[in-house]
Amino acid sequence: MTETASITPALLVHNLTKIYKVKGSAPDKTALKGINLEVKPGSFFGLLGPNGAGKSTLINIIAGLVNKTSGEVSICGFDTVKDMRAARSAVGVVPQELNLDAFFTPREVMEFQAGLYGVPTSARRTDEILAAMGLSDKADVYARTLSGGMRRRLLVAKAMVHRPEVLILDEPTAGVDIELRQQLWSYVKKLNDEGTTIILTTHYLEEAEELCDTIAIINHGEVVACEPTESLLSKLDMKNVCLLLGHDITEVPENLKQFNATLTHGRRLNISYSPSKTEMAKILKAAADDGLNIIDLTTEEPDLEDAFLQMTSAG
């Protein structure tokens, strides 16, 4: 099926600016410099960027917690200002802070939230969501007795109460151990498979690489990249090759020095190169001219960490 321009984006951000007014003589802080973003419905979208890049500001504007300075944001076609109620019902946000009322139980948190969003009792899924988050046996204990990981999962459960079409997860796995992280992801993936659009901010690049079909990188309040994960990675003009030798050497041989080869072990040479500028055949010829006996060769593609560093190092 060909995509048509008429599909309503899950999230549309147009020319969005945020300037924080700072008290006193300090200059105002521009956190977002006219950014544009489009998230397709059903996408698993990653929002990455170094600390202070503007991710939280963006998420808080989408969630209606921070006022924008200029520009437009719409969720599933609803403008966050003109159609505020509809926009808010279309989105669920899992915040970074573990802000839960200590004297509510998970069941009460869920029921209270369902009430706030007007979810009829017959349509509530408190037990189902708590079970999916591994919280069934904690459903009736005070939130203050829950561990950090459990609180995080309760916040995810809470954000899902009104079945939002778009779920935003702001650093959801910070402080969550590996096993529970897997559990969280399997539930979030299931929601995504069922059609929920997921927007994720994370510092775990491998997590974004594994989960997200599209990734935006934001730096200094600007979007520096936004494209399908695979094409983002394939654009990186960098590859690593590792040569395993049949004999020990003590230093990088003469002909391979031009490729900035490094000796990581008596029999292992690593070379990073740009495929567009250097042909592998040239590296192999240099190695042969150096009289090296290569018994094995492995190549490595760049990962998201490389992309991230490359895209954010310019600023």
Ligand SMILES: Nc1ncnc2c1ncn2[C@@H]1O[C@H](COP(=O)(O)OP(=O)(O)OP(=O)(O)O)[C@@H](O)[C@H]1O
């Ligand atoms: N209330 C505020 N008043 C003034 N400046 C602010 C305020 N909130 C954020 N900023 C500034 O705006 C910029 C963007 O901050 P933001 O929290 O959105 O970044 P971030 O990408 O979410 O970072 P992190 O990954 O650390 O959460 C930063 O320079 C920050 O200091």
